[in-house]
Amino acid sequence: xxxxxxxxxxxxxxxxxxxxxxxxxxxxxxxxxxxxxxxxxxxxxxxxxxxxxxxxxxxxxxxxxxxxxxxxxxxxxxxxxxxxxxxxxxxxxxxxxxxxxxxxxxxxxxxxx
Amino acid sequence: xxxxxxxxxxxxxxxxxxxxxxxxxxxxxxxxxxxxxxxxxxxxxxxxxxxxxxxxxxxxxxxxxxxxxxxxxxxxxxxxxxxxxxxxxxxxxxxxxxxxxxxxxxxxxxxx
Numbered sequence: 001x002x003x004x005x006x007x008x009x010x011x012x013x014x015x016x017x018x019x020x021x022x023x024x025x026x027x028x029x030x031x032x033x034x035x036x037x038x039x040x041x042x043x044x045x046x047x048x049x050x051x052x053x054x055x056x057x058x059x060x061x062x063x064x065x066x067x068x069x070x071x072x073x074x075x076x077x078x079x080x081x082x083x084x085x086x087x088x089x090x091x092x093x094x095x096x097x098x099x100x101x102x103x104x105x106x107x108x109x110x111x112x113x
Numbered sequence: 114x115x116x117x118x119x120x121x122x123x124x125x126x127x128x129x130x131x132x133x134x135x136x137x138x139x140x141x142x143x144x145x146x147x148x149x150x151x152x153x154x155x156x157x158x159x160x161x162x163x164x165x166x167x168x169x170x171x172x173x174x175x176x177x178x179x180x181x182x183x184x185x186x187x188x189x190x191x192x193x194x195x196x197x198x199x200x201x202x203x204x205x206x207x208x209x210x211x212x213x214x215x216x217x218x219x220x221x222x223x224x225x
Contacts, residue, residue, distance in 0.1 A: 004155065032212075043117060043203060043216030044156075089155065093211055098146055099171060101211040103155030 002027040004090050006104035013080055013111050021075040021107045023064075023090035031092040033057075033066055033073040038087045038106070047075075047088070085111045114139050119204050119217035126194040126224045134189040134220050136204030144207040145187040146214065149173065149200040156203060162187055163210075194224045 007022040025031065032051045036044040048057030050066035050073065057064050062077045075088060090104040120135045138145065146161035148171075158171030162181040176198060178190040187206075191198060201221050205214040 036216075038216075041218060043205075043218045044214075045216065046213050049212075091155075096210045096212075098144075098158055098161040098169075098211045101158070103148075103157075105153055105155045 002031070002092065002094060002100070002102055004092050004102050004104040006088075006090050006107050008105075008107070009087075010108040010110055013109070015082055015111055015113050016079045017111075019075070019077040019080045019084075019109070021088055021090075021109070023073045023075065023104060025071050025073065025090075025092050027071075027092055027094060029094060030068075031094045033064070034091040034093065035062070035064055035073070035075050036089040036091060036103075038089065040086070044089060080109070080111045082111045082113055085109055116140065117204055117206050117215050117217035119202075119220050121220060122218070123221050124223070126191070126222065128194060128196060128224060130194050132191050132194065134191075134202055134204075134222070136187045136189065136217060137185050138187075138206040138215070139185065140206060140208070140215065141184060142206035142208050142215070143184070144210055144214075145181065146171070146205045146207075146211075147177070147179065147187070147189045148203045148205065150203060150219075151200050159189065159202075191222075196224045198222065199224045 035047040037047045048059040050057040053068040094100040147159040148156040160179040204217045207214045
């Protein structure tokens with residue numbers, strides 16, 4: 001069935017380091033892909049999305065490119081800040097249906113000053 | 114705007130007890146949903162609603178009931194709590210289906 005696999009955390013980086021959080025998916029057809037972020041004590045919020053192959057989603061310095069050939073949607077940021085410490089969730093959606101929306105298990109990022 | 118609010122933040126229940134997790138949103142969103150999050154797993158959909166008076170089941174509906182009498186509120190009822198329902202519960206709302214969901218801060222439930 002359809003699913004999303006994320007790299008296990010936690011990921012610990014120093015401030016200004018380069019970030020990559022890997023996400024791969026299994027799905028037939030052309031799903032839409034998302035990254036959600038959960039800051040400490042808060043609910044999840046949408047960070048970025050891409051709806052077709054080769055699309056790049058970007059927001060707050062984060063980027064992810066929809067790669068159909070490798071079924072991946074890796075999250076990247078060139079220079080992380082302490083304020084980026086959070087849990088990051090990759091997700092996919094097939095069609096306009098809540099039952100076709102799948103979250104990954106989340107990757108915790110810790111950024112040290 | 115408060116966004117999506119959930120109460121309580123923490124709850125401990127004994128096996129067999131019942132309770133209601135409250136969820137409210139002030140964004141006039143038509144769509145609302147409930148998820149649970151367990152260690153090492155992604156969020157799993159329990160129930161969702163596409164508008165007042167309309168609800169449907171998600172991936173893991175057993176042991177939970179919902180109703181949607183108003184646009185703003187979407188309570189989740191545990192009828193007879195079991196240890197397997199120990200989890201963190203998230204409520205979400207959205208304007209256009211599952212595309213961009215706004216989540217509440219979660220309720221951490223422990224069933225002993």
